[in-house]
Amino acid sequence: MRTFIRQLRPALVALAVFTVLLGVVYPMLTTLIGQVAFGDKADGSLVRRDGQVVGSELIGQSFTSPQYFHSRPSAAGTGYDGAASSGSNLGPLSPDFLAAVDERVAEYRAVNGLSDDVLVPVDAVTASSSGLDPHISVANARLQAARVARVRGLEVDVVLALVGEHTDGRTFGLLGEPGVNVLMLNLALDDLSAAG
Amino acid sequence: MSWQNIVQFILLAGLLAVTVPALGRYIAMVFGSRDDGSAPGDRVFGPVERFVYRVLGVDPEREQRWNVYAASLMAFSLMSVLVLYTLLRTQSLLPFNPTDRESLSPTGAFNTAISFVTNTNWQWYSGELSMSHLSQMLGLAVQNFVSAAVGLAIAIALIRGITRAGSRTLGNFWVDLTRGVLRILLPLSLVAAVVLMSQGVVQNLNGNTTATTVDKVVLDDGTEIVEQQIPGGPVASQEAIKELGTNGGGYYNANSSHPFESSNGFTNFFELYMLLLIPLSLVVTFGTLVRDKRQSRLLLAVMAGILIAFAGFTALVEQNGNPRLADAQVDQSLSVTQSGGNMEGKEVRFGAASCGVFAASTTGTSTGAVNCMHDSFTPIGGMAPMLHMMLGEISPGGVGVGLSGVLIMALLSVFIAGLMVGRTPEYLGKKIQAAEMKLVTLYILAMPFALLTFAATAVVLSSATTFQEGPHGLSEVLYNYASSANNNGSAFAYQGTGTQWYTVSQGISMLMGRFFTIIPVLAIGGSLAAKPKVPATSGTMPTHNPLFGFLLVGVIAIVAGLTFFPALALGPILEHLSL
Numbered sequence: 001m002r003t004f005i006r007q008l009r010p011a012l013v014a015l016a017v018f019t020v021l022l023g024v025v026y027p028m029l030t031t032l033i034g035q036v037a038f039g040d041k042a043d044g045s046l047v048r049r050d051g052q053v054v055g056s057e058l059i060g061q062s063f064t065s066p067q068y069f070h071s072r073p074s075a076a077g078t079g080y081d082g083a084a085s086s087g088s089n090l091g092p093l094s095p096d097f098l099a100a101v102d103e104r105v106a107e108y109r110a111v112n113g114l115s116d117d118v119l120v121p122v123d124a125v126t127a128s129s130s131g132l133d134p135h136i137s138v139a140n141a142r143l144q145a146a147r148v149a150r151v152r153g154l155e156v157d158v159v160l161a162l163v164g165e166h167t168d169g170r171t172f173g174l175l176g177e178p179g180v181n182v183l184m185l186n187l188a189l190d191d192l193s194a195a196g
Numbered sequence: 197m198s199w200q201n202i203v204q205f206i207l208l209a210g211l212l213a214v215t216v217p218a219l220g221r222y223i224a225m226v227f228g229s230r231d232d233g234s235a236p237g238d239r240v241f242g243p244v245e246r247f248v249y250r251v252l253g254v255d256p257e258r259e260q261r262w263n264v265y266a267a268s269l270m271a272f273s274l275m276s277v278l279v280l281y282t283l284l285r286t287q288s289l290l291p292f293n294p295t296d297r298e299s300l301s302p303t304g305a306f307n308t309a310i311s312f313v314t315n316t317n318w319q320w321y322s323g324e325l326s327m328s329h330l331s332q333m334l335g336l337a338v339q340n341f342v343s344a345a346v347g348l349a350i351a352i353a354l355i356r357g358i359t360r361a362g363s364r365t366l367g368n369f370w371v372d373l374t375r376g377v378l379r380i381l382l383p384l385s386l387v388a389a390v391v392l393m394s395q396g397v398v399q400n401l402n403g404n405t406t407a408t409t410v411d412k413v414v415l416d417d418g419t420e421i422v423e424q425q426i427p428g429g430p431v432a433s434q435e436a437i438k439e440l441g442t443n444g445g446g447y448y449n450a451n452s453s454h455p456f457e458s459s460n461g462f463t464n465f466f467e468l469y470m471l472l473l474i475p476l477s478l479v480v481t482f483g484t485l486v487r488d489k490r491q492s493r494l495l496l497a498v499m500a501g502i503l504i505a506f507a508g509f510t511a512l513v514e515q516n517g518n519p520r521l522a523d524a525q526v527d528q529s530l531s532v533t534q535s536g537g538n539m540e541g542k543e544v545r546f547g548a549a550s551c552g553v554f555a556a557s558t559t560g561t562s563t564g565a566v567n568c569m570h571d572s573f574t575p576i577g578g579m580a581p582m583l584h585m586m587l588g589e590i591s592p593g594g595v596g597v598g599l600s601g602v603l604i605m606a607l608l609s610v611f612i613a614g615l616m617v618g619r620t621p622e623y624l625g626k627k628i629q630a631a632e633m634k635l636v637t638l639y640i641l642a643m644p645f646a647l648l649t650f651a652a653t654a655v656v657l658s659s660a661t662t663f664q665e666g667p668h669g670l671s672e673v674l675y676n677y678a679s680s681a682n683n684n685g686s687a688f689a690y691q692g693t694g695t696q697w698y699t700v701s702q703g704i705s706m707l708m709g710r711f712f713t714i715i716p717v718l719a720i721g722g723s724l725a726a727k728p729k730v731p732a733t734s735g736t737m738p739t740h741n742p743l744f745g746f747l748l749v750g751v752i753a754i755v756a757g758l759t760f761f762p763a764l765a766l767g768p769i770l771e772h773l774s775l
Contacts, residue, residue: 003264007271010252010370015275015342017248018377022341023334026382030389030433034399037390042399044426044456046407053407056426058396058455063411072544076450078415083295083324083404083425085450087541087569089690091668092518093771097540097572101524119527122517126540129453129568135544137534139527168460168545174200174207176461177535177547186410 047183055183056082060134066111067151067193068186069136069144069163072123073104076131088127101125112147135179138167152193162188197515198530201549204465205507208553211469212476219473220480220492226379227352227372229484241379248374259365262722265353266715268369269346273313273711276339280309283335293328294403294428300326307699312339314710315347315594317438317445317564317685318702320693324427324448329401336445337434341385344441344474345376347596350714351478354600355485357721358624361729366721380474381441388436388470395466396459397435402428431456439470442594444564444685452554452567453543464546464567468554471563475592478599486624490740495602498745502591502752503560506584511552513577514538519775538577541569552577555686559584562594564685571672571688575775578671579768581686585678586760587752588643594683600717602748604639606739607632607720609751613737613744622736625729632723635716642712644759646681646705647674651763654701662692667774671767677702681709 034042045057055061060071062080077084090097104125109118121140141163149156166185170176225235235241249256260268283290284305288298300308304321311318312335321327327336349372356366393399404425413421431447435457438444448454458464476496483492515537517528530536537548546554551568558565559581570578584591589601607621607628614621614628621628651673654660663669672688679686680702687693693702738744 004267004271007264007268008275010254011268011271011275013252014248014272014370014373015279015338017251018342019279019334019338022377022382023338026386027333027337027430027433030386030393031399031401031430033390034393034432038393041396042393042432043402044398044400044405044428045396045459046405046426049410053405053426054410055407055424056455058459059424059426060455061409061411061424062413062421064413065411068411078419078421079413080424082407082427084322085324085448085454086322087450087453087572087689089541089569089571089688091571091664091671091690091771092538092540092574092578093520093666093668093774094664098520098524101521101526105524105526119525121534122521122526122528122536122539123534123544125524125526126521126542128539129541129543129566130448130450130455132450132455133543133545134455137544139531139533142533170200171460171462171465174204174461175465176545176550179544183410190410 047187049187054187057181057184058134059132061183063182063186066147068189069141069148069180069182071182072133072136073125073127074131075127080132082132085130085132087129087131112144114143118143134181134183135168136182138163138178138180141180141185148189152189154192159189162192197511197549198535201511201547204550205553208465208469212472215473216476217480220477221484223380223477223481224484226375227481227485235379237379244378245374249370252370254368254370256368256371259368261364262353262366262718265366265369266718269349269714270711272373273346276313276342277309280312280335280339281305283331284308287328287331290328290330292330292333292401294401295328297326297328303696303699304694307703310703310706311685312336312445313343314683314706315343315441315443315597316680316683316706316710317443318680318687318706319445319685320699322449323446329429332434332447333430337437340434340437340441340443340445341377341381342373344381344437344443344595345373347594348376348380348478349373349596350717351596351599354603354717354721355482357724358626359486360725361727363725366718366725381437384440385433385436388440389432391466392432392435392463395463397432397463398428398456399430399432400428401430404428427456436470438565439467439563440474442471442475442561442563444558446565452565453546453569458567460545464550464554467565468557471561471565472557472592474595475561475598478596479592482599488624488740491624494740494745495606498748499590499592499602502587502749503556506560506580506591507553507556510555510577510580511549513574513580514548514552518574538572538574541572543568555581556584558686559684560591560593561598562589562682562684564679566686569689570675570686571690575768575772578675578688579764582671582675582678582768583756583760583764585682585684587756589682590752597683597713604636604717604720605752606748607636608640609744609748610737610739611636612751613747619735622730623739625732626724626727627730632720635720635723639713639716640755643681643709646708646712647677648763650701650705651677654697657697659695660697662695664690667767667771671771674763674767677705680705683709
């Protein structure tokens with residue numbers, strides 16, 4: 001026990017030294033580097049329209065109006081709550097989960113005017129891990145394109161071309177999976193409609 | 197799986213194959229592999245270290261016996277828990293709290309303080325809803341570093357026990373701790389943080405930024421949502437050490453699936469690489485320090501074999517999807533326009549297959565970072581990371597504790613082989629006798645005890661039924677205590693674990709899983725250091741050939757299988773059979 005007590009002083013001092021180094025100097029130095037070298041990214045890749053912050057390129061948003069592409073279901077707060085990231089964490093056989101999927105399949109078909117034999121892309125009816133997934137699959141976007149084009153009075157091809165432009169590919173063509181950035185796509189659609 | 201998935205995993209293996217030996221040899225030099233004790237960077241780090249030793253009032257030349265080494269480690273951990281507890285209990289009164297977070301409750305702070313000091317980084321709370329920036333930086337990030345450095349020290353002390361003969365000491369804890377932080381963890385983290393920031397991982401001291409959302413959303417209850425809060429924080433600096441130190445505690449609730457912690461396919465790949473890097477490198481360090489590369493190659497092969505088996509299995513199962521979703525006319529197939537698979541609790545930019553690899557790596561390294569929600573995995577997809585934790589920390593285990601874990605299993609293996617052929621077991625020239633085997637037994641019993649006793653109590657306590665119905669609920673309880681007892685930190689997160697019962701019982705389970713294994717390891721190191729080296733003879737069983745590799749895998753599998761199969765049968769296996 002005396003051995004242990006003798007070690008308490010260096011223990012406390014070591015913790016103090018490391019707290020200054022690792023808890024103050026290190027994060028502050030990193031923040032400095034980040035703010036100087038990657039300012040916008042370090043601040044959250046914010047997207048502005050007419051000078052107003054409308055979101056982040058990396059964080060998904062809820063869309064329900066027919067003229068927009070719709071994001072995936074979200075379990076973050078009431079949906080895409082940036083201050084409460086979360087998955088549903090429901091088990092694969094959870095009755096709540098399976099009921100929600102059935103409901104989402106029916107709604108997805110109704111909203112997009114799809115017949116009952118069209119299979120629904122899995123990302124369109126499942127909640128993401130963060131609840132803030134900025135992407136939907138290309139398959140999901142293509143099934144929504146006709147509806148968006150119709151409501152906006154655009155050619156489907158024009159909308160599909162925009163989908164292509166806002167598809168983030170794999171890094172180096174290898175890492176990760178491609179996805180359509182819903183917020184950036186919808187902003188581009190608004191720009192197009194405003195210009196037209 | 198797509199061909200890109202497969203190339204991605206080969207690329208990861210290749211990158212590790214190139215960098216692990218180099219880092220392993222560097223770590224060996226930091227801990228004295230050169231005859232003159234010098235190491236690269238002495239001119240930079242030397243003066244800083246001498247300054248630290250002077251402030252600490254320790255003589256770096258004075259080595260400690262195993263019990264003094266352990267006492268230093270325990271004193272440091274105790275102080276860490278006390279200081280972190282105080283910080284969490286008072287954060288509402290302290291600065292750098294832009295989102296006005298309340299102080300934690302007594303049991304909540306108890307759990308979190310233990311969680312970060314034991315390198316578990318279990319989180320019963322949601323980061324963005326509970327922690328101030330100050331608590332994250334000054335409390336949690338600091339423990340991310342030093343708890344990993346403590347693990348490093350344990351491995352080095354055990355290696356010294358094996359390499360020395362007739363020695364009474366194992367080194368100096370304060371020296372090992374300081375060198376581990378300054379020469380290994382800090383430089384790597386700084387580089388990694390810059391790489392992460394370049395990809396969009398945030399690093400600022402802002403509170404939430406309010407964005408005016410593009411579409412006005414009306415909820416079913418009539419509330420209109422026209423704003424979104426975009427969180428801030430010094431995330432990249434913490435993310436780097438979270439992976440490198442096999443900690444795993446996310447800045448945000450969604451951990452490495454949050455776009456601000458991992459923004460794209462590259463960061464996902466990079467974080468996978470980081471969490472595997474040091475545990476694997478330490479095996480090379482071991483081979484360098486014992487001057488027998490064949491030993492480290494065998495251990496690496498065993499670790500990699502187990503890890504790849506779990507990664508491949510989980511990736512395939514999750515990519516195959518959930519049969520119940522197929523019944524609901526959901527398309528889970530892989531095609532050029534979607535990656536498919538069981539996407540509940542997964543991000544589009546990562547895909548289902550990469551989640552399987554991440555899940556295997558995070559449980560194999562006892563990191564606990566997640567890039568998707570394990571609770572929503574298919575039944576056997578979720579069983580894989582659970583079982584991987586239950587194997588103990590061996591494939592490749594957390595920083596330092598993983599290497600010592602696999603060495604303990606190696607001692608058990610030579611002992612069992614010795615019994616079979618009737619010889620005194622030896623490992624690397626050290627006779628393994630009753631004293632060591634008693635300690636090995638203690639080590640092996642600690643984790644299942646800390647897991648099963650609490651899990652069994654939780655399922656019969658009426659106040660603890662915060663889990664889902666049916667066999668999945670048992671899976672949740674098992675997974676979450678496996679996570680705390682193995683100092684992992686990942687979760688089947690549906691289960692509410694912020695209650696008094698869970699915060700306290702999991703806190704105790706984390707303490708047991710950490711210190712009831714560390715103390716026996718140091719004691720074994722002390723006992724081995726004192727022994728003379730016996731020269732290898734024709735009767736010595738080699739511990740570097742495939743035969744020993746299979747024996748080691750067999751022993752690991754049998755110990756875990758005998759302990760956990762009944763529980764797994766009633767949880768994930770039953771759930772799978774009812775698909």
